[in-house]
Amino acid sequence: MFNTLPFLAFLPAHILLALAMLFFFAGKAVPGLRKMPVTPLFLLVLAGAFAFEAMGEGSHEIFFGMIVVDSFSRLYDQIYYLVTAIVVLMLHYSDEVDRDNDWENFGLLSCLLLGMMFMTNSSHLLMAVIGIEMVSLPSYLLVAMNRKVAAAKEASLKYVLFGSFATGIMLYGMSLLFGLTGSLAFADIWSGLDGSVVGSPVYYLAIGMTLAGMAFKVAAVPFHFWCPDAYQAAPTPVTAFLSVAPKVAGLALMMRFFAEHMAVQGESLTLMLSIISMATMTLGNFAALKQTDIKRLLAYSSISHAGFLLMGVTVLNADGRQAVFFYIPIYLLMNLGAFMVVILLSKEQNFQISSFKGAIKANPLLVVAFAVCSFSLAGIPPFAGFVGKFYLFKASLEKGLYLLLLVAGINSVVALFYYVNVLKVMIIDKEAQPMVPLTQRIPLVFVTSCAVPLVFLGIYWVPLLHWAEKVRLFQ
């Protein structure tokens, strides 16, 4: 009965837990320990976990079937490690954070990482809620990382309120689902909802409310209100992290939740999800048009990208899952690259778009990298963002979701406008005051290593396709 092997499959989670403990407690308790170089240590552990997941095989159920470790979760976990590693590097080069709290911050990040893994690995709604909360709590704190900034505290509180509200709704929806089916395990829920319930108001209410918690993590409409404020107030590396990782975890949870739906539920679920997807991308895009602060703009752009990614969830099949996973590493590169450039170009934490006027003169390389990331975000070939959108469009078209495609098509055109507008400010406008060229080497290497793969993958994306192959099925 008690087999250690499956637990070994979940080894990275244990290591991360140990790491979090180290960061929180040992750092305080053992004198002299804090002198250790913490960034390399964290990166090393992440690399080890990545390698471990990359080698893993088979599907294992552990903790009484609450957690599943399979090809799907292993790939998503790898993404989380990657994002965290990049963000740790960004934190290292940011001038917005207090260096003294590195240990606590990294402790929070490890917990967050663990929470995302729970979200991805769960096969039971209770586990999912625990995962969501484990992601949410450190996020609230990370947003207010700079304790003395009033806006950060306000944003964090807003985030807390919305988070608890969303979780509350989700729990209510779960109780309805439990009432309908007598179980909260994903597979049992779908087999319990038969044709007589599907389509009734309580069915939509139960599923819709359960979705709320996940939609909150994805920042999907109507649970997106926290997003721009939190993104604006948080230190930019944290913003970059929040704009990618928890979203991905939310999407992964959604896909796992819906994976075992029955044919009879298919149509109603597609309808619900496509409405959320359309609303999210449209609202994100149109709100982004009016922003004057670049972090808020990127926040809204990330909302609209969540809408695009939801297209892949909407189709509810293996192609959709692959399309979503395929888009994520690309989204990660282009979004983090864009944020990194913003960090490097900004002066005295001024993120008004107009303060970037004529930035190309002093920092041509950075601005070119930003242009690559922006065009990629806008989905213009030959940059990788186009390929990502291509697969999402393809999956939806094969499913015959023409209205969704129409809305998505119009949105991609609208999105172009604000990205290009920022580029106009950086490249075409004359600089208001002389800017200082960046002298550090490593940040430049970082930005280049985001931009170059975007071009490469835009022309030849087979390697990424191979990587995404295993995400199609849960094996």
Add this chain to the structure above:
Amino acid sequence: MSHILSWVVFLPLIGIPLLFLLPKDKGKWIALGVTIADFLIGMPVIMGYNKTMVGVSNPSEMQFVERFSWIPSLGVEYSIGVDGLSITMILLTLLIGILGVLASWNVSQFERGYFSMYLLLQTAMLGVFVALDLVLFFIFWEVMLFPMYFLIGVWGGPRRIYAAIKFFLYTLFGGVGMLLAFIAMWYYAPGERTWDMVELLQRVAAGGQFDGPDIFGVAFTKMVFVVLFIGFAIKVPIFPFHTWLPDAHVEAPTAISVILAGVLLKMGTYGFLRINFTLFPEAFDWFRDFLVALAVINIVYGALCALAQSDLKKMVAYSSISHMGFILLGIAAATPQGINGAMLQMFNHGTITAMLFLLVGVVYDRAHHRQIDGFGGLAARTPVFAALTSAAFMAAVGLPGFSGFISELLILAGSFKVYQVPTIIAGLGIIFGAGYMLWAYQRVFFGKLNEKYADMPDVNRVEVISLLPLLVIVVYLGIFPNNLIVFFEASMNHISELLLH
């Protein structure tokens, strides 16, 4: 198998690193060298082209084919090749590419940035004309957008940002629809799924059907046809999608106007012939009357707008819209004459309009404005310029002896067989054309000399070098049009058969 066609397409890209490696002030020489080299290695393709092979719907008759698997799981291939339709456009692009560099001789601001964008644009344009795979075609098609945005946005006139973004948004709007249409065509392809447009066309010609479901209550083929049509029509541009063109032309630097009118617009009509109309012949039949109406609107409306302009460049831009209407008319008529005339017009419009924009650039460089009424009597001060302009204007009007006359005659003769009344109305466009051209010429060159320009210098050597080749071609093709027609005749006659079947 040599990769000569790939070399032709990608050679300009090699120039980009060179621009940044070699000294800063050599940008224009490098660009000139690269475009001339590209022209020279393009010559074996054009000389070695077998004029009797039809191409179009016969995969085995495409020439200089190169084919590699690119994204195997999706079936996307790097597949390029030429037939009569492409080879003419390649010739035009290579030629305009060199002249565009000459027209950019005075660019001083961010020279390397300018020419790197220029060369990227050149590769994208050549790529569109040789791509035989829908995904490859689309990528080349869209890659052209952002260099164009920067070329207009950074080096353009006062309202350049508005014009650049308008161009970008319009084209992307068409592009997104096109992408969706391509995916739909792949998914519901007759027979096995393929992105190969020649293969698809062969199956359609053999009676294959795209068997997709109705979309928003409209039959699949009609819907896809219309979406594709909008995508290509924005590029041509066809009324009512034409409003970006005058803005883009007016704000763009001279060389970019030349490229825009000379080559970019042709990509739209090329798309009509290669993909849109031929792959959906039944939808084409259903839409044909409407196409003719649009063509006539383009001709007459464009000409009337040109008549009303006070800005010389805007007048040329509208005349360009008017002349593009003839191409659509010829294609919609689909008779062998009509369609051969349309193809010839695609080439002729490229050379004649390029000449007009170069001439407008000359006057703008000296006077820094383009108000038609702001000049007067220039003929006395700048006789060479006046002579060159008169030749170009006569060519644009369609005077016999110049190439424009032949192509418009062919188009009108071809369409008169099937659409008498529209053809007669289209003929009016030519009269209007003579009206605005001659009137503008008179106001700029004749009358009392405007004292402000009493010491205006005549055209310089670089300008003459960029204009003369075009003038020679225009006159030569006015007398021996058949020397160009033989290149595409076989292909065009075949397209006519496919459309009329």
